[in-house]
Amino acid sequence: MERPEVVLENSDAVYDFYRDHQQNLLKARAAYWLLGRRYRPRISYAPGAREQLRAFISQGRPLLISINHLSQLDPYTVAAAAWRSALRPAIGHTRVLAKDELFLEDKQRGRIDMMGGIPVFRGKDHGIRAVNAAGQRMIDVCAERMARGDGVAVFPEGTCNDVDHTRVQTVGTGIGHIAFRAKKLGANPVLVSLGLSYGPRDPKVEPSKEEAKSASFYFGAPVSELPTKPAEITRVVRDELQIALDGAVKAY
Secondary structure (H helix, E strand, O other), X not given: OOOOOOOHHHHHHHHHHHOOOOOOHHHHHHHHHHHHHHOOXXXXXXXXXXXXXXXXHHHOOOEEEEEOOOOOOHHHHHHHHHHOOOOHHHOOOEEEEEEHHHXXXXXXXXXXHHOOEEEEOOHHHHOHHHHHHHHHHHHHHHHHHHHOOOEEEEOOOOOOOOOOOXXXXXXXXXXXXXXXXXXXXXXXXXXXXXEEXXXXXXXXXXXXHHHHHOOEEEEOOOEOOOOOOHHHHHHHXXXXXXXXXXHHHHHO
């Protein structure tokens, strides 16, 4: 299927494409390896989390990966962390939600597609009413992919935190609906909370290259049984992400 232009007016074709899109696995792993060499984040885990994560991946359980959002550099440092952590076997089998503007320039879109990207049309960019139908399709596509065994990685705050890097900001309900619909389709997702810190710094300023290279990541304990309602899932996501962020800040 030919790649459609990623614009809101074309959202039906966009999600038809990304419902089944699969990047080249060898090239994807090479891209993650390269980022793992360029950025060398420090990885730490809650007690037993690494072993649990490896077990869930080997069992084929789909991962719902939640990460706090600090900078435009996050996708690259997170990819490096994936390569250098227990998430490595999930590379190529994880969809990554990314704002639609990242898909506009062809070369950059190629990179995002290689990372497993799925576009998100955000209400803050297009208006809440305008993106409602597209948002529902995006959630359905993510749920379908999870039911087929893929993981989904989300920055649930929806935008970079320029308020307080030690506190998780408002978490959107989309992540709760993704898990809820995936469960309705027969999936049994595991919540993986990944806290990220670039150290103490002005939250309104992007991290320097050196700060990005020394990012701290902390894996919280995986949650293998999620609640049955979207709002309850969203609350668990926020609470667990704050625990992971606390761990990343402490470990920096």
